[in-house]
Amino acid sequence: xxAAAAIxxxxxxxxxxxTAILAPLDLVVPSGAILALVGHNGxxxxxxxxxxxxxxxxxxxxxxxxxxxxxxLRGEVFTRIGYVxxxxxxxxxxxxxxxxAHLRPMYPRWNDEGLLEELELPREREIRHLSxxxxxxxxxxxxxxxxxxxxxxxxxxxxxxxxxxxxxxRTLLDRTHTEDPANATTIVISSHDLDEVExxxxxxxxxxxxxxxxxxxxxxxxxxxxxVTVTFESEVxxxxxxxxxxxCVAAExxxxxxxxxxxxxNVEDHEGAIRALMPDALQVQSEAMNxxxxxxxxxxxxxxxxxxxx
Amino acid sequence: MKQVRLVFWxxxxxxxxxxxxxxxLLAAYAWVTPQTWPGGAPSSFLGVFATLLKILLMASQFxxxxxxxxxxxxxGEQQFWITRPYDWRSLLGAKFLFVVACVALPYVxxxxxxxxxxGLNPLAAKAAMTSSLLRFALVPCLLSMLIASxxxxxxxxxxxxxxxxxxxxxxxxxxxxGTELRMSPPYEFSGFGAGFGVLLLAILSYxxxxxxxxxxxxxxxxxxxxxxxxxxGYDKQGFGAPVKELIRSHYEVPSNGSLRMVFGPGPVPYxxxxxxxxxxxxxxxxxxxxxxxxxxxxxxxxxxxxxVVLAANGMRYATPWVNASVSENAIGFPLPKEIFDRVSEMxxxxxxxxxxxxxxxxxxxxxxxxxxxxGPDDAECxxxxxxxxxxxxxxxxxxxxxxxPAQSASCEGQRPGDPAGTWLLLMPPGARVxxxxxxSLHLRGPVCAGEALVFTEYGAARRFRLAVDxxxxxxxxxxxxx
Numbered sequence: 144x145x146a147a148a149a150i151x152x153x154x155x156x157x158x159x160x161x162t163a164i165l166a167p168l169d170l171v172v173p174s175g176a177i178l179a180l181v182g183h184n185g186x187x188x189x190x191x192x193x194x195x196x197x198x199x200x201x202x203x204x205x206x207x208x209x210x211x212x213x214x215x216l217r218g219e220v221f222t223r224i225g226y227v228x229x230x231x232x233x234x235x236x237x238x239x240x241x242x243x244a245h246l247r248p249m250y251p252r253w254n255d256e257g258l259l260e261e262l263e264l265p266r267e268r269e270i271r272h273l274s275x276x277x278x279x280x281x282x283x284x285x286x287x288x289x290x291x292x293x294x295x296x297x298x299x300x301x302x303x304x305x306x307x308x309x310x311x312x313r314t315l316l317d318r319t320h321t322e323d324p325a326n327a328t329t330i331v332i333s334s335h336d337l338d339e340v341e342x343x344x345x346x347x348x349x350x351x352x353x354x355x356x357x358x359x360x361x362x363x364x365x366x367x368x369x370x371v372t373v374t375f376e377s378e379v380x381x382x383x384x385x386x387x388x389x390x391c392v393a394a395e396x397x398x399x400x401x402x403x404x405x406x407x408x409n410v411e412d413h414e415g416a417i418r419a420l421m422p423d424a425l426q427v428q429s430e431a432m433n434x435x436x437x438x439x440x441x442x443x444x445x446x447x448x449x450x451x452x453x
Numbered sequence: 454m455k456q457v458r459l460v461f462w463x464x465x466x467x468x469x470x471x472x473x474x475x476x477x478l479l480a481a482y483a484w485v486t487p488q489t490w491p492g493g494a495p496s497s498f499l500g501v502f503a504t505l506l507k508i509l510l511m512a513s514q515f516x517x518x519x520x521x522x523x524x525x526x527x528x529g530e531q532q533f534w535i536t537r538p539y540d541w542r543s544l545l546g547a548k549f550l551f552v553v554a555c556v557a558l559p560y561v562x563x564x565x566x567x568x569x570x571x572g573l574n575p576l577a578a579k580a581a582m583t584s585s586l587l588r589f590a591l592v593p594c595l596l597s598m599l600i601a602s603x604x605x606x607x608x609x610x611x612x613x614x615x616x617x618x619x620x621x622x623x624x625x626x627x628x629x630x631g632t633e634l635r636m637s638p639p640y641e642f643s644g645f646g647a648g649f650g651v652l653l654l655a656i657l658s659y660x661x662x663x664x665x666x667x668x669x670x671x672x673x674x675x676x677x678x679x680x681x682x683x684x685x686g687y688d689k690q691g692f693g694a695p696v697k698e699l700i701r702s703h704y705e706v707p708s709n710g711s712l713r714m715v716f717g718p719g720p721v722p723y724x725x726x727x728x729x730x731x732x733x734x735x736x737x738x739x740x741x742x743x744x745x746x747x748x749x750x751x752x753x754x755x756x757x758x759x760x761v762v763l764a765a766n767g768m769r770y771a772t773p774w775v776n777a778s779v780s781e782n783a784i785g786f787p788l789p790k791e792i793f794d795r796v797s798e799m800x801x802x803x804x805x806x807x808x809x810x811x812x813x814x815x816x817x818x819x820x821x822x823x824x825x826x827x828g829p830d831d832a833e834c835x836x837x838x839x840x841x842x843x844x845x846x847x848x849x850x851x852x853x854x855x856x857x858p859a860q861s862a863s864c865e866g867q868r869p870g871d872p873a874g875t876w877l878l879l880m881p882p883g884a885r886v887x888x889x890x891x892x893s894l895h896l897r898g899p900v901c902a903g904e905a906l907v908f909t910e911y912g913a914a915r916r917f918r919l920a921v922d923x924x925x926x927x928x929x930x931x932x933x934x935x
Contacts, residue, residue, distance in 0.1 A: 199530060218539060218540045219538055224536070228531070230531055232533050234467075236467055245459065250538065
């Protein structure tokens, strides 16, 4: 295992009755990183998190989490690992204060000072009577209090309004990523809220239909993916589209205008490089993309490839 | 230990309503049951109510145990606790503590209260109490915990239990049909209890440690199959010669030869010729004029069983050890009807082995009947309206003969003047909800206050084995009367 890796995965996979829920994948999450697991519903994000936490057992491969084989994770080690999931059950009959009091003795460290107030959680209300947002806050409070080394968050913002989302993210980052990067908590978060995760994730992994398409640093991804708009003198866009090199996806041609996404940008003067590739271009515009746009472009490419295969 | 306490108190807080219902049921049962004992006010309604309470008690025990396990259930992927630092040993320990403290302890206290009301001392029957508690721990408690550990809801647990019971009863009926009269080998309960207790505990521990529900369910089904196999093979001698030999080896041939079996040709006296085993399909009872000679006059034969080998016209048939009846001039045993029909008309060579316990009177105690009086073996007896009854704690395992000598005191009853006697039933230990064993003394009439009753307790069992060979036997002459 890499010394600085909080999670290291080798050919980890899960098959149920002959169907690959998660194809064998490799992944390294450095300590202190915030990895956004991105993918549409059923892509395998939750399965990957559950495999890493030994909630379900893999059918192949291996993973180490905080230096331990994932399949051995139980009991004591969960004083170092926190998990919050949108569909995780809670002890509904407990009040928020009872939940915290019940958990406190189980952890060597426990710091909930001001936490419930910060999250505006009603101490004496039973969990079953909390709104969805409040429940999620209670779940966050119960893991942030023991200051975990690793936090696994499975769709924690699903169905929450922007205000609550923002509040949770702020509290999460305040409590886990302080000035000292050496003590930063490693976070793996699966989410559909790409705008939100883009704002704080340092790494991103893209899963599609149970396959890991790529995993890399967020800034590198944002740098290498650009949306390009090329205007030609005549209506040749369709011809040029057919000759686009590999790595250019989601192309749309309309008359003299060609629009595509370049996923392999590796030069500083990207517009110059496009001009060199397309000498007939009148105007070339290369724009940065956000995570959501990249996600949609990748989705489009995958669907096109599926159609071709079909 | 800290975590055990933490989880235990969490479960107590969570299930306090269930616990209140359970306590109310125990209290109701403890109030109603004494009224159903002999000597109480006779009421069929109370009897039905007590039975209903008993069923509700058992159901509430199942619900309580299941709910406690399901509070941190093992099946599923969404449970809160599985990504928390719960140690499985502590979790299992907490659930055991809950079962002991919140299910078993109140139950035992209720039983002690009943014994107290009956005038019995529970500590005087420690062995029986231990046996009763072990059975309670093994069957309702451990089994309920195991079922709860592989299900995710109360409905699923009830369904699993029902399926288990139906499968169990069906298979038992299928496998054990025709083996009802076979004797059980030694160490049957202790061996089965220990063996399967350990197996069930192992499955429970495995499920708590690994949460591999499908594996555990398969293991439960396999244990059930193994249990049935052992019941058939060992308990019912389905494994044949080895078990038969094991049983035989526990009985000794009397060394001095004073005790022997003698076949006396001629018919079996009518009053000893028994009744045909109509209630058992495909069996007839054979009553042979065989008497035991050399048996002391005051000895009692206990648990007689025979093994019979028949040979006729090239055909040979051997029975396993089966329950037998031994009277003054006859020994009776069951024989498959098919075999009987095949050999009844031809001369048969018969080899019969008898194994039994010879018991001798140990203690004779004369007791004057009164409203309440103390019987032997810590029995609490009573006399109400001429009907005498004795109570025992948990069980009555000592064969006891009760005799009312020729009536001397005058009372209103019409019991004949000659002595009247009765045997107290032997009550094996069991996981009964009501620990008070009530035995009415049937003495052919009322017992008067002040009348002397003679209790004779038998003991000092001596196991013996005897054999007899008879040739040219016509079995048709020895079928028990219809």
